[in-house]
Amino acid sequence: MLTDHRGWFFSVTVLMWVALLMLPVGVKGQDRVQEPSQDVQRKVEKLIEQLGDDRYTTRERAQAELTKLGFAAFEALSEAQNRKNVEVAMRAKYLIRSMRIDWTWEQDSPAIKTILKGYGRQDDDQRVRRMNALAQLEAGAGIAALCRLARFERTDSLSKEAALFVIGQNCPENAEDRKKHSDVIRHTLGSSRRAGASWLHVYADWLDNSATAVVSWGKLVEVERRLLQVSPDRSSQKIVRNLLRRQAEMLREMGHVTEAARVSKQLFDHLELKNEVQILEIVDWLAEQEEWQLFTDLSQRGDTLFSQNALLAYRLAQSELKLGNVERANQRIQKALQIGKNDAKEHELTAFELKKRGLIDWAEKEYRHVIALGPVASNTYIKAHFSLAEMLHDSARELDAAQTFQSLIQVLQDNRDEQITADDFQRQTGWIRARMHHFFALHHAARNELSQQKTHLEQALVADSSDADVLIAMYRLPNQDLDWQRRVRQLIQEAANAFRKQIAATPDDPAPYNQLAWLIGNTEGDFEEALECSQKSLELHPNQAGYLDTLARCYFAKNDLDQAVRHQSRALKLEPFSGLIRRQLERFQLEKQRRQTQRESLEPIDES
Template sequence: MILICTVLLAFWCASWAAAADADPAARAQQAEGLIAQLASPVYVERQGAAIELEALGLPAVEPLLASAESPDPEVAAASRRLLDRLAPRWARWDDSPSVRQVMSEYAQQSEQGRLAAVAALAAMPAGESASALVRIARFDTSPDVSETAGLLLIEQVAIAEEAALRAVLPAVIERVNRLAGPSQRASGRWCELLAAQVESPEDAIAPWREAVAGQSQRMAAQDPGRGSPGAGVLRWNLLRLELDADAPRDAVLETAEALVGSTEDQKEGYLERVLGWSGKAERWGVVQALVERHKDTLTSKRSRYLLADLAMLQGQQEQAQRLADEAYDTPATDRDARLNEDSPEIDGGVVVAQWLETRGRPEWAQREYYAATGDDAALNLSSVCAASWLADSLHDNGQEAESAEVIAALLSRIDATPESSRTYGQLADRWRVIPKVNTLRATEAFFRGLAAQAEGDAKQARDFYEQSWGFDPTNADVLIAMHRAAGDEDAQRDRVIDRIERLARSMQLMIEEDPLDPTPYNQWAWLVANTEGDYGKALRYSQRSLQLSPGNAGYLDTLGRCYFAVGDVQQAVDAQRLAVDKMPHLQVMRRQLEEFEQKLAEQHTPTK
C-alpha cells in the first residue's frame, strides 16, 4: 500500500510539473494518450493516468468529453468523474452582474436548467454574455447545450448583425484558447470560426462550408428524418459571408437555394431575408435570379413592398412606385400580422408599415397608416397604433403640424361618446403600446408647440408647451423644448429650470431604487445634457446606461448629446454615428449627427 501511494505521489508531482511546461495544444494531445490508460488492468496505471489527466486542466476536457461516451464502462465512468473535477469556473470575476447571476448556479443545474440559462444569456445585450456562451459551447458536457450556445452566438453575429459581439469575440476566443488550446468540438470550432471571420471573411468561407456539411452529416446520422436546424443557422452565416466577400454568383445562389428549399412553411420569409441581404450587399444578379425563380412565392404585401424597395435601391424609381402601388392594393395576410411578435393582433397592413419605416420608406409607410386610421376605422388596437405610429413618423420627418392633426383626429374619435372613451380606456389598460389619453393630449400640444416654434411664433410655442406639461409633467422632451423657447424673461426661465430640477430629482430617486435599471440613467442624462446642470454627471450616467444595456441605439444618441454638452465634439460625432448606424431610418438621429458634424467642421476651420 505504501508503495502504491509512493508511486501515485510520483505520478502527481511529475504530471503537474509536465503540465506547467506544456502548451494547451500539447496537453490536449497528451490527454488522448492518457485516456487509453484508463482501461489498463493495472490499478496504478489507471490511477496514474487519472492524476495526470486532472493535472492537464482545461485542455483535457474535450478529449474526456469524447471518452465519456466510450463503450468501455470503466473508461466512461472515469472520464465523467474527471469532467466533474475539471469543470471550468462558470462565473468569472469580469462577467457583468447579470451574467454572474445566471452562471453562479450553472454547475448545479440539470440539462434543461442549463438550456434555460443559455436562453437567458442570449437574451442579454450582445457582447455582454459572449464570454459565458463561449465557455458553455466549449466545455458543457451536454452536446445539446453546447451546440445551442454556439448556434445562438452565430445567430447574433450573422442574422442580428450585432456589432458589439463582433467587437469582443476575437479577444474572448483568444483568451479561451490560451487556456485550453484550439477546440476540436463542433460548437467550439464554430466559435473560433466566428472570431476568424471578423478578421478575414474571405478566408472563413471554405471552413464554414465544411462546418455546414459536417453538421448536416452528424444530424442525418443521428436521425435521418429530422433534418438539420443547426446546419440551417450555419448556412445563414455562410450566406452572409459569401455576400460580404463578393463570392461568385453561383456559389451564393447555391447557398440561398439550400436555405429557401429547407422549409415550406417559412419559404416566403426566408426568401425575403435572402433578398434583403442580397440587396444590401448590392448583389443584383443574385436578386434578379431569385426573384425570377420564385416570383410565384413572393405574393404577400410585405414581399411586394420588398421588391419595390429593391427596385428603388437600384435607381428604378418608376418601377419601384408601381410595385409599391401594387403592394398597397394587396390585402394583408395573417403572415404579415405575425411579423409583430409582441402584438400579433395588430392588422398586417399596420405591421408592414412599421417595417417599411425601418427600411427608410416613410412615404409608403404613412400611406398604409392613413388607410388604417380613416373616418370609418373602428377604435381598436390596430387603428390606434396606426395613428400613434403615423404621428411619430411625421414628427421624425419634421412635419409637426401634420403630426398634431393626426393625434387631434384620434382624440376626437375617443371623445365622441362616453362609450368610445370607455373603449379607449380599456385598450390602454390592456395594451402597453397604447398611450393613456392624457399622454395623447400632451403629445398633441407638444407637436403644436414645435410647429409654432418652427414658424417663429415663440409665444404660441410656449403656450402649447405649458399645455403639454400640464397633461404630462414627466416628459423630458417637453421640458427641453420649454428651455429652448424660454426667452429672456428671468421668471419664465427660472420656472422652467425649477421643473427640470424637480424631474431630475424624481429620476435620481428611480436610479437609487433600482441601480441596475438603465432607463432612468439615460433619462437623467438626456434631460440635463439638453438643458443645464451637471454635464459631467450626465455623461457618467449615460455611460452607465450603456454598461447596463450595451449597444442600445437610443442610449448612444444620448451619449452623443452628453459628449457635445461637455465640449468633446469628436466623441459626440463618434457616438452619434454609432447610433445612426444602428437605426439609420430615424431622421431625428441624423439631424443630431449633422449638428455635431457641423460643429466639428467649424472647430477645424482655421480662423482668419
C-alpha cells in the same frame, strides 16, 4: 460487443460514488488554461480506449484516472462522447458532466460575471440566452467569454452555439480592432480541436485578412452539411444556415458577388418553408445583403407563405422596386394591404414591423388603414394614431405628426362618455395634447415662425408641464427675456424633482432615470447626475436604443464628444432607420469635426 453483463444500474451507481469520492479537477478561473503535454495527451487517449475494455475493473480504473486528470482529459473526452462504442461514449459523457468548470474568470468584467453567474446550473435554453447576452455587450466585450464556452461546453451543440454568437457579431471596421478580436479568440481557444473552436480559428484568420480563410470556411461548411445528413443529432439546420450566411458575407466583403449569391441560395435548402420565423429571418438578411434577385426564387418555393404573410409580401414588393419592376411592385403592395382584410390588430402589427425595417411609406399606409378600419376610439385605433404620429415626427414631418394627434383628440372628444367632465377629459388627454402642440411648435420652428412656436409651447405646457421635450424646447427658444428664462428654469427644476421622486418610488423602473437624464442633459443642471441616471437606465434595460441616445446626449453635455459619438453610433446600430437618432449622431459628428479643425488651426507650425 461487451462481454461483462453486470447491468447498467450497477455501473451507474458506481459512477455516482466515483464522482463523490474523487472530486474532479475542473477548469479554473484564470487568464489562460495550461495545455496538456503530448505525453499527457497520449496517456488520456490510452485511458479512453480502456473505458471500453471487456474487463469491468479496467474500465473503472481508467475512469478514475481520467477523473484525476480533470481538464487535461477534457478535449479528448469531448470527442469520445461521439464514439460508436456505447460504453466509451456513456462514460465520456458522464465524466464531462461531472467536471467542475469555473465559467467566470478573474479578469472578467462585472457585466460578464453577472451574466455567467449560476451558468452551470442552467438548462440548455437558458444557457443560450446567456450567450446571447454576452454577444450583446459593447465592442465585442463578450468574445472571450463566448470562446470559453465554445471550448468547454459539455455538448457539441452548445459549443457550436457559443461559436456562432462570436461569428455572428459585426466585424470591426478597422484592422487594429479586428486584430484584437482575433488575438482574444486564439488566446482563449488554445489548442482546442472541437468543431466550434475550429470555426473560430478560421474566423480569426478571416479577421486577420487571411486570403485562405474563405476557402477554409467553405470546407467547414461542407463538413457540417455532411454531418447534418449522417448525424442530425450532432448538428441542425439552424447551425448550417448561420455558417452559410457568414460564408456569403465573407465572399461579398471580398467582392465575390456572384459566388456570394450562389452560397446565399444554398440557404433555401435548409429552411422549413412553412416556418414564418425562419423565412422572415432569411428575407431580412437577404435585404441587408441586397440579394434582391433571390427573393423571387425564395417566394416561388414558399408561395403560400408569401401570399399569406403581409410582411413577406411587402419585402417581395421591395425587391421588385430594387430590380426596377415598379408596376409589379405596386401590384404586390396592393395585395399586401389586403392580407388580413379587416383585422385591425394584424394590420397594426404589420405597420410596426414595416417601420422597424425602415419601410416607412408602407408602414404609414398600414397605420392609416388601421385608422380607417376602426372601431373609433378603440385601443388599436388610438395606438395607431400614436404610432403614426411618432413615426412621422421621427421622419421630421412635424405638421403631419401634429395633425394626426389633432384628429385623434377630436375623435376622442366626439366620443367622450357623458359621465366624464370636460376638465377630466382635458387631464386624461393632456399628454396627447402636449405632444400635439410640441409637434406644431417644431413645424413652426423649422419655418422660423418664432411667435407661433412660442404659442404652441405655452399650450403644450398647460396640457402637461412634465413633458421633458416641451421643457427642452422652451429652454432653447431664442431671444427670450429674463422672466421667461427664470420661469423655464423653475419648471425644469420641478420636473427634475418629480422624476427623482419617481426613481425613489420605483427604483427598478428604467424610465424615470432616462427621463431625468434626458431633461438635464439637454438643458442644465448636474450633468454627472444625468450621466449616472442614464447609465442606470441601461443597467436596468441594456441595449435599448432610446436610452443609448440619452447616454450619448449626456456625454455631449459634458463635452466628451468621443463618447457621445460612440454611444450614438451604438444606438443607430440598434435602430438603423431612426431619423431622430441618425440626426443627433450627425450633429455630434459635425461638432467633433468642427472642434478638431479648430484645434488643428491653433497648432503651431513646425518650421524645422
